[in-house]
Amino acid sequence: MRRFLTIVTILLSAAVVGSWIGLWAENEAAPEVEPTAEQIKHLVGLPDTIPAHAKDLENPQAPTEKSLELGGLLFSSQCVMCHGSGGAGDGDLIDRFEMKIPDLTDPKFHKEWTDGQLYYVLSHGHGRMPSQNRFKEQARWDMVNFVRSLSR
Numbered sequence: 001m002r003r004f005l006t007i008v009t010i011l012l013s014a015a016v017v018g019s020w021i022g023l024w025a026e027n028e029a030a031p032e033v034e035p036t037a038e039q040i041k042h043l044v045g046l047p048d049t050i051p052a053h054a055k056d057l058e059n060p061q062a063p064t065e066k067s068l069e070l071g072g073l074l075f076s077s078q079c080v081m082c083h084g085s086g087g088a089g090d091g092d093l094i095d096r097f098e099m100k101i102p103d104l105t106d107p108k109f110h111k112e113w114t115d116g117q118l119y120y121v122l123s124h125g126h127g128r129m130p131s132q133n134r135f136k137e138q139a140r141w142d143m144v145n146f147v148r149s150l151s152r
């Protein structure tokens with residue numbers, strides 16, 4: 001019995017170490033791809049206009065603690081690569097994809113945009129800003145509330 005357990009332990013350890021090596025090799029093999037100008041052009045194509053009616057769309061979700069928490073959770077996983085962790089527009093991807101991103105911490109930005117317009121951008125995309133319509137309506141309003149909370 002003891003011998004059997006020793007063999008099983010050795011086999012299991014080998015499998016674990018093997019999968020680590022596999023993962024490590026995979027990571028090593030993944031090259032840092034630099035997109036060409038042609039590829040970057042393919043990534044754009046979303047309309048950069050926002051219809052006038054978006055301005056008056058009312059935010060049905062008050063910026064409660066829960067709403068901000070959920071919005072923040074989404075921001076930190078879905079937005080920081082472009083917008084930067086604090087929302088200043090300095091994410092890792094901006095140079096690679098030649099993006100100009102507004103500073104979401106700038107109070108001026110918040111004066112110029114209504115909640116409805118931000119919601120519209122999240123629902124439809126805007127220029128190089130990808131649409132977030134894979135998230136429920138409610139989650140998109142939570143994101144609007146969180147973006148508001150980034151203002152200095």
Ligand code: HEC
Nearest residue numbers: 078079082099100101118121126127128129130132143147
């Ligand atoms: C692939 C990069 C990328 C990701 C991911 C991304 N954004 Fe953006 N975002 C942009 C760019 C580029 C702009 C500027 C678009 C423009 O004005 O043409 C922008 C603009 C914005 C604006 C300002 C409105 C506007 O259209 O200028 C807000 C608000 C915003 N993004 C919120 C978010 C939120 C919230 C997320 C995550 C759920 C997110 N973005 C994810 C690239 C990104």
